[in-house]
Amino acid sequence: MDRPLVSFLLPSRTQPGKAHTPATLLNSLESITANSTNTNVYEVLIRFDEDDIQSIDLIPRIHEIFAPTVAEVKIIVGPRRGYEGLHHYYNELAAIATGELLFLWNDDLEICPVRSPWTTPNGGHHLEAWDATLKEDLGDRGPYIFMLFPTEVYSDHISMLSFPILTRRAYEAMGHFSHSPLNDAYLLNVGCLDLDGENIRKRSRLIVRHNVEVDEVGVKWREEDHHFPLALQIHRTAEMTALELKDQEAIRAIYESGE
Amino acid sequence: MGFLAVTEVLASFLLPVREAAETTWTSLRSIRDLSSDTIPYEILIRFDEDDDTYQELLPKIAEIFDGSVAEVTVVIGPRYGYEGLHEYYNELATLSVGKLLVLWNDDVQILPVRSGWTRPMGGDWMRESWDLILKEDLENMESHIFMLFPTEVYWDLPDAGPGVSYAKGITALAFPILTRSAYEIMGHYSPSPLNDAYILDVSTLALDEKLIRKRSRLMLLHQPAFDEDTGVGLRVNTEAYQTAYNLHYSEEVQNQVEEDKDKLQKFWEEKHG
Numbered sequence: 001m002d003r004p005l006v007s008f009l010l011p012s013r014t015q016p017g018k019a020h021t022p023a024t025l026l027n028s029l030e031s032i033t034a035n036s037t038n039t040n041v042y043e044v045l046i047r048f049d050e051d052d053i054q055s056i057d058l059i060p061r062i063h064e065i066f067a068p069t070v071a072e073v074k075i076i077v078g079p080r081r082g083y084e085g086l087h088h089y090y091n092e093l094a095a096i097a098t099g100e101l102l103f104l105w106n107d108d109l110e111i112c113p114v115r116s117p118w119t120t121p122n123g124g125h126h127l128e129a130w131d132a133t134l135k136e137d138l139g140d141r142g143p144y145i146f147m148l149f150p151t152e153v154y155s156d157h158i159s160m161l162s163f164p165i166l167t168r169r170a171y172e173a174m175g176h177f178s179h180s181p182l183n184d185a186y187l188l189n190v191g192c193l194d195l196d197g198e199n200i201r202k203r204s205r206l207i208v209r210h211n212v213e214v215d216e217v218g219v220k221w222r223e224e225d226h227h228f229p230l231a232l233q234i235h236r237t238a239e240m241t242a243l244e245l246k247d248q249e250a251i252r253a254i255y256e257s258g259e
Numbered sequence: 260m261g262f263l264a265v266t267e268v269l270a271s272f273l274l275p276v277r278e279a280a281e282t283t284w285t286s287l288r289s290i291r292d293l294s295s296d297t298i299p300y301e302i303l304i305r306f307d308e309d310d311d312t313y314q315e316l317l318p319k320i321a322e323i324f325d326g327s328v329a330e331v332t333v334v335i336g337p338r339y340g341y342e343g344l345h346e347y348y349n350e351l352a353t354l355s356v357g358k359l360l361v362l363w364n365d366d367v368q369i370l371p372v373r374s375g376w377t378r379p380m381g382g383d384w385m386r387e388s389w390d391l392i393l394k395e396d397l398e399n400m401e402s403h404i405f406m407l408f409p410t411e412v413y414w415d416l417p418d419a420g421p422g423v424s425y426a427k428g429i430t431a432l433a434f435p436i437l438t439r440s441a442y443e444i445m446g447h448y449s450p451s452p453l454n455d456a457y458i459l460d461v462s463t464l465a466l467d468e469k470l471i472r473k474r475s476r477l478m479l480l481h482q483p484a485f486d487e488d489t490g491v492g493l494r495v496n497t498e499a500y501q502t503a504y505n506l507h508y509s510e511e512v513q514n515q516v517e518e519d520k521d522k523l524q525k526f527w528e529e530k531h532g
Contacts, residue, residue: 114410115430117459119470128431128474140399151372151410151478153429158412158478159373160387188375203374203387205410205476207429 004072005135006165007043007099008032009177011089012107013080014054022058024107024211029062031110033069037129043072045093049080083227084234086181094166094177101138101148102166104183109163112153112207130206137204138167144195146170146251147187148204154212160203161188162210170200173254174247180240181231189241193248195255268330269298270393270436271357273448275305275347277338279365280312282482284319289368289480291323295388301330303351307338341499342506344452352448358397359407360437362454367434370412370478392476393436400473402531403466405441405523406458407475409434413482431474432459433481441471444526445519451512452503460513464520466527 012025032044044066048055059075066073074096081088094102114128137148146167149160164187171177180186191201234240272290276283287302294300304320306313313335324331332354339346352360372387396407408431435458442448451457462472506512 112429114474115428115432116474117408117432117472118463120463123463125430125432133474149375151476153412157373158370161373161375191375201375203372203476205474207410 002041003168004041004043004099005131005138006101006103007045007093007097008103008105009045009090009093009097010105010107011047011086011093012055013049013052020107022054025055025058026061026065028105028107028110029065031112032130033065033071035111035113035127035129036069036131038070040131040135041070041072042131043074043097043099045097046073046075047089047093048075048077050077051080084181084230086231087178087183087186090177090183094171100168101134102168102171102177104164104166104177104187106163106210108211110209110211112209114207133206134165134204137202137206141167141202142198144198144200144255145202146173146193146200146255147191148202148206150204150206150208152208152210154210163208164188164191164201165204169254169259170251173250175250179243180235182235185235186240186244189244190247190251193251195252200251267299268301268357269390269397270300270359270361271352271355272300272302272361272363273348273351273355274302274363274365275344275351276312276316276365277307277310278312280316283316283365284323286363286365286368287320287323289370290389291327291329293369293371293386293388294327294329294390296328296390298390298394299328299330300390301332301355301357303332303334303354305334305336305347305351308335309338341497342452342502344503345449345454345457348448348454349450352442358439359393360439360442360448362435362437362448362458364434364481366481366483367411368480368482370480372478389477396473396475396477397438400438401469403469403471403527404473405438405444405471406462407436407438407473407477408432408462409436409475409477409479411479411481434479435459435462435472436475436477440526441523444522446522450515451507453507456507457512457516460516461519461523464523466524471523 012020014020014022014025029044036042046062056077062075063073076092078092090104111130115125116128118124119126141148147170148165150163150165152159152162162184164184166177166187177183178186191199193200290302302324313333317333320331320333334350334354336350348362369389374385374387376384411430411433413428413430433455435455437448437458445461448454449457462470464471
């Protein structure tokens, strides 16, 4: 059986009265179902903390959202690892993922619809399906591409920084998703590798909208408490840099072996 | 200004301009600033002879592209009006030598995309270069693809009013990029003043069950002016737009759509047995 196209890896924790609410999470998940062809199998792997009752209560609703789709949904409830342990959530989810692509997802992220032209002369517009776009981008990548980054619409700018999509080849070469709680920065650092003069990352045409309002409140909240400084401290160590270099070498070795 | 062979020039921007000095400057500046300046491209600009703004713009255009790899060609000629918009594009296309023919407007800018850093947690912030993206699109282009559509972002638009279909969002509709082979096979850029709609109609052709168009990773910012006199936003309410609309939906133009599709299909079938 073919692998699912992509595994969405989504650790989520609600912050009552702050920003990351159940509604934020459900909007995010609904954007995935709303803009899919529903023909390419994909996985949604979600991780809740066992003390986060508000999120756990959403489980039936989440299954309901994906019931009519081709998606496989797995929800894990486990111990809280905190922001400084964010990479543990992603590694845990990646270990059970079977997709060809492993997509770092956040609950304040939504697939952004792209209006496409008509398919018969003078016909109507339709919305592009993210899975068709991602599948095409996966097929179009050169042999040196090990990670894709979606086109991220954030406030008034566009970037390709925060939501890495690892290829299975990269994940298996590295043996993990990330060693750092700043998962995006870690993978961007690994992604600085060039092979045969070509960078190993590429921007995908898949467009995601990062909810600024939620993100800014979340960032502010994290900065105010001790979790974010701790994560930053973990990330900015010589040991972490060594691990990034080791991952780059693992990717280089796979590339040079031609596997 | 040197002569550039067809094979050397990546893209030809086709830009008819009228009374839009400021937006044209901003638009051209974005092309210059967000290019890697390593791959030759050309900009073909068409002014109406009764529009004095070219006198103001020409020195500025020269300044923008001074020292760059771009070739700029300026044509000044008779006014065709909105209902003759295709005449401008066809005129510029005949002068072009690029591998890709980009329909351009003065109210469009290349949108910068922040793409990370050059070395782990350091170095310079990088921004994507449109020419490298288009080059890659061209290199990865499958044989059934004859046209690209950039990813177009509408940002913070004012209320356009009734009857205007512009809406904030992301689309792939309005700025077709024809490959040179498509242009040569069709023998023109467009016979309809609604150039984008015409090429979209042609792009409904499927070869081997695959559409001949593809969305490019190139990102554009479209900020149409909602100005009664010059902006496209309210043009739908004008007589010129009605004339253009009627011409587009005339039997002659709609037949031409089918003829162009047939030509592209025949070319592809001959090439692929």
